[in-house]
Amino acid sequence: xxxxxxxxxxxxxxxxxxxxxxxxxxxxxxxxxxxxxxxxxxxxxxxxxxxxxxxxxxxxxxxxxxxxxxxxxxxxxxxxxxxxxxxxxxxxxxxxxxxxxxxxxxxxxxxxxxxxxxxxxxxxxxxxxxxxxxxxxxxxxxxxxxxxxxxxxxxxxxxxxxxxxxxxxxxxxxxxxxxxxxxxxxxxxxxxxxxxxxxxxxxxxxxxxxxxxxxxxxxxxxxxxxxxxxxxxxxxxxxxxxxxxxxxxxxxxxxxxxxxxxxxxxxxxxxxxxxxxxxxxxxxxxxxxxxxxxxxxxxxxxxxxxxxxxxxxxxxxxxxxxxxxxxxxxx
Amino acid sequence: xxxxxxxxxxxxxxxxxxxxxxxxxxxxxxxxxxxxxxxxxxxxxxxxxxxxxxxxxxxxxxxxxxxxxxxxxxxxxxxxxxxxxxxxxxxxxxxxxxxxxxxxxxxxxxxxxxxxxxxxxxxxxxxxxxxxxxxxxxxxxxxxxxxxxxxxxxxxxxxxxxxxxxxxxxxxxxxxxxxxxxxxxxxxxxxxxxxxx
Numbered sequence: 088x089x090x091x092x093x094x095x096x097x098x099x100x101x102x103x104x105x106x107x108x109x110x111x112x113x114x115x116x117x118x119x120x121x122x123x124x125x126x127x128x129x130x131x132x133x134x135x136x137x138x139x140x141x142x143x144x145x146x147x148x149x150x151x152x153x154x155x156x157x158x159x160x161x162x163x164x165x166x167x168x169x170x171x172x173x174x175x176x177x178x179x180x181x182x183x184x185x186x187x188x189x190x191x192x193x194x195x196x197x198x199x200x201x202x203x204x205x206x207x208x209x210x211x212x213x214x215x216x217x218x219x220x221x222x223x224x225x226x227x228x229x230x231x232x233x234x235x236x237x238x239x240x241x242x243x244x245x246x247x248x249x250x251x252x253x254x255x256x257x258x259x260x261x262x263x264x265x266x267x268x269x270x271x272x273x274x275x276x277x278x279x280x281x282x283x284x285x286x287x288x289x290x291x292x293x294x295x296x297x298x299x300x301x302x303x304x305x306x307x308x309x310x311x312x313x314x315x316x317x318x319x320x321x322x323x324x325x326x327x328x329x330x331x332x333x334x335x336x337x338x339x340x341x342x343x344x345x346x347x348x349x350x351x352x353x354x355x356x357x358x359x360x361x362x363x364x365x366x367x368x369x370x371x372x373x374x375x376x377x378x379x380x381x382x383x384x385x386x387x388x389x390x391x392x393x394x395x396x397x398x399x400x401x402x403x404x405x406x407x408x409x410x411x412x413x414x415x416x417x418x
Numbered sequence: 419x420x421x422x423x424x425x426x427x428x429x430x431x432x433x434x435x436x437x438x439x440x441x442x443x444x445x446x447x448x449x450x451x452x453x454x455x456x457x458x459x460x461x462x463x464x465x466x467x468x469x470x471x472x473x474x475x476x477x478x479x480x481x482x483x484x485x486x487x488x489x490x491x492x493x494x495x496x497x498x499x500x501x502x503x504x505x506x507x508x509x510x511x512x513x514x515x516x517x518x519x520x521x522x523x524x525x526x527x528x529x530x531x532x533x534x535x536x537x538x539x540x541x542x543x544x545x546x547x548x549x550x551x552x553x554x555x556x557x558x559x560x561x562x563x564x565x566x567x568x569x570x571x572x573x574x575x576x577x578x579x580x581x582x583x584x585x586x587x588x589x590x591x592x593x594x595x596x597x598x599x600x601x602x603x604x605x606x607x608x609x610x611x612x613x614x615x
Contacts, residue, residue: 198569216597220451233601254600261596330446364572366565372454374594376563376578388568389559396560 162288163301163341171340174303178344185345186331192338195362197295203356203411204296204383204390205367206399207270210417211377214239214261214268218369218378222272225357225368226343227335229327236354237272237369238318249402272369273298273319273354274402274410281311281320290351296411297356299341305350312351316403317410320353356380383411451597456563460581462539474538476525487525489516509588519544519586545580556580 156177161170171194182190219237228234240252244265252269262268279298282290289304290311312320326348338344339359346352357367361380370378381388390413393399399413456463464471472478479502480487490498497508497516508514521529528536530547546553555561559575562583567573583591 201569213591213594214596215594216599217451220447220597221454224447224452235600238600256596256599258596260593262593333446361568364567364569366568370563371565372452373563374457374583375591376561376583379560381568389564392558392560 157303160303162304164291175340178338178340182334182336182338182345186329186334188331188334188336190334190336190338190344192340192344193359194340195342195358197293197297198362200384201382202294202296202384203275203361204381204394205275205356205412206379206390206393206397207412207414208377208379208417209267209269209414211375212268212270213375214241214256214263214266215374217372217374218270221368221372222354222357224333225335225360226354227327227329227338227345228321228352229323229325229329229346230333231328232323232325234321234323234327234352236319236321236352237270240269240271241266242269247402269414270369271317271319271402272412273315273356274317274408274412275356277409277411278407280314280316280406280408284310284314286310293341295362297358298353299355299358300351300353301341302344302346302350302352307349307351309351316406316408320351322351323348447598450595454565456578456582457591457594458582458585460539460579461541462579463582465539474526480525482523482525487516487522507585507588509590510586513548541581541586542579545584545586 156173160166160174166174175192175194178192179189182188182192216239219235219239222228222236223230223234226236228236238254240249240254241256241263242252244267249269249271256263275292275296275298277292277296279292282292282298285291286308287304287306289306290298290300292298307322309320309322312322323346327346329345334345335343337359339362342355342357342359357365357369361367366380367378370380379389379393381390383390383394385391393415394413397415397417399415401410401413459467459469461471461474463469464474476482492498497514499506499508513519517529518531519528521527521535524535526538528538528541528544530536530544532547534547536543542553542556546556552561556577559577562580563578564575565578566576568575580586
């Protein structure tokens with residue numbers, strides 16, 4: 088498993104030019120950049136928008152073209168409540184057209200006095216991968232091509248070297264002797280390298296600690312994917328496909344709404360659930376109770392208890408990312 | 419084999435041009451892998467959900483008032499169980515004696531070492547009477563699983579009983595079936611090609 092996804096020397100921001108990196112130079116990777124930079128630099132008069140609409144009309148037939156409304160939408164942080172309502176209504180319409188059902192979509196904000204932390208008990212985890220699949224189902228990840236936010240590494244006993252982890256173990260029955268299992272997903276770092284490298288501010292850290300992505304703003308340059316030391320980000324090379332009957336209609340704007348081709352996505356602590364007070368889907372499905380989640384600012388929460396009473400550690404502490412995702416052994 | 423190769427080649431070729439792969443190529447996942455049920459059903463859960471509780475009725479065979487139940491041992495010290503209890507495997511280490519946990523004067527009740535009797539659905543208290551530190555962790559929501567709402571203002575947090583995960587008689591957590599791993603072919607369409615594999 089190589090750490091950097093980028094073949095260009097230097098990796099990350101050092102990669103030269105969009106599209107030239109890693110050799111996937113198809114149009115999805117850089118076309119939106121041109122569109123966006125064009126749009127952001129120009130102040131479009133109403134007539135200009137109309138002309139643009141007319142010129143785009145034939146292209147609207149193509150599945151992956153953004154709608155005009157999406158195209159001219161402001162940055163998330165600049166959206167007024169009525170802008171947001173329009174954006175949500177557009178998404179409802181798109182989902183209805185594509186999946187034949189009207190989603191329950193909201194723009195959930197961070198809650199006051201809440202900072203999320205995740206703790207995972209490596210003594211308990213048996214590597215059954217149910218979390219991986221519950222996550223896919225909850226978050227409307229593409230089934231083909233396959234996108235999964237959680238990677239479960241089978242680790243030989245006695246090492247923390249992620250390079251020695253194997254996520255492709257084929258055993259029917261788990262756990263296996265001589266190994267422990269380490270699920271890895273986005274660590275929601277306090278000092279997130281992925282956010283720093285984003286050239287268009289399409290990904291940022293929110294007050295509750297969740298690093299989010301605006302899929303309408305992401306240009307698919309994949310610098311963030313290369314910058315993440317935990318391989319937590321995934322890129323939609325092709326149009327994601329989710330079977331109609333499997334679509335989860337409980338959606339959030341910065342969460343699990345359907346993604347277009349050409350954007351990056353990752354674990355967001357199931358914000359459509361957690362910002363409504365629920366536990367994330369990976370925790371709910373875990374048969375061993377290895378996964379713990381909650382508000383670190385609340386001294387009565389499970390995660391506060393764990394940080395007080397167990398010896399926790401973080402992955403790759405030396406890179407200074409300050410993860411909000413802790414591991415511990417329970418003996 | 420040839421067909422498989424052709425299909426693979428076609429899919430890759432289509433991907434080069436950025437076309438969506440056919441959705442039908444993703445087999446649906448077996449629902450057992452997204453089911454949030456615990457490993458087993460505790461007595462408490464059986465009773466709560468109106469399940470089959472016939473296994474918890476001892477009176478159909480035993481009448482402990484008339485004929486006290488005695489525990490029988492093999493020569494090697496292990497407990498000898500009759501045919502009627504053959505699906506019960508006793509493997510709780512040193513804690514193998516039936517009446518460490520069951521009340522001999524009323525089989526349908528549980529009894530702790532200090533003599534407190536408990537209803538059969540109060541197994542968690544029984545376990546806690548010997549596994550104090552684990553019970554403390556459980557009460558804090560750390561050992562075992564608490565689901566529902568992390569935020570008490572939004573809803574309740576439900577803790578799974580000890581016997582929802584552990585068989586009281588053979589409490590070691592058994593090996594379980596693993597869900598399918600990443601499909602390297604389908605994942606490769608998405609990202610493994612550049613080394614994330």
